Amino acid sequence: MLKRGVLLAVVFSLGACGGVDPNSPLGKRKAIFKEMLNVSEDLGGMLRGRIKYDEALFVEKAMQLDALAKTPWQHFPSIKEDEKTSARDDVWQQQERFQELARELESTTARLVASTTQPPLNESVLALRVQSVEDACESCHKEFRAY
Numbered sequence: 001m002l003k004r005g006v007l008l009a010v011v012f013s014l015g016a017c018g019g020v021d022p023n024s025p026l027g028k029r030k031a032i033f034k035e036m037l038n039v040s041e042d043l044g045g046m047l048r049g050r051i052k053y054d055e056a057l058f059v060e061k062a063m064q065l066d067a068l069a070k071t072p073w074q075h076f077p078s079i080k081e082d083e084k085t086s087a088r089d090d091v092w093q094q095q096e097r098f099q100e101l102a103r104e105l106e107s108t109t110a111r112l113v114a115s116t117t118q119p120p121l122n123e124s125v126l127a128l129r130v131q132s133v134e135d136a137c138e139s140c141h142k143e144f145r146a147y
């Protein structure tokens, strides 16, 4: 029974990915979010010892994340445009709150970048900054993303 449930879940999630046009607003914001996840996982990974800490690479990825953090929002049209979205209807009904959390993320990534401008970098400060970026992702997802 359990096995069958898992299999069905896999089939459904494959189906959901397959139907998204990469040039649609949904396709574009999904691609950006995935990229943000990759970059933020690399930053966290370097500080937590999952991958090798490389200061120059860390600085570069922090800037990359800061640039990316400004870009998903323009790909949310003012009216819900795609039934395949995993954004909750609240994204469109609570625009102000959604934008507020978007600005919050942008300020956490800006602070992260600010902490990388003066060598030698302090890894425990960086860890706090990365943590607040991750918290900003999570608090928006809690309110606005349907899993």
Ligand code: HEC
Binding pocket: 026, 029, 030, 031, 033, 034, 036, 037, 038, 040, 084, 085, 086, 087, 088, 091, 098, 099, 101, 102, 105, 133, 134, 136, 137, 138, 140, 141, 144, 145, 146
């Ligand atoms: C202001 C709100 C907000 C913030 C901040 C935010 N997200 Fe999201 N995220 C969303 C919403 C809404 C979706 C669903 C998008 C859709 O399906 O239309 C989403 C979807 C995603 C997805 C799934 C993409 C896919 O393939 O379906 C990933 C991965 C993701 N976000 C990563 C992140 C990461 C990493 C951060 C922080 C660095 C972040 N998000 C910050 C709102 C946010």
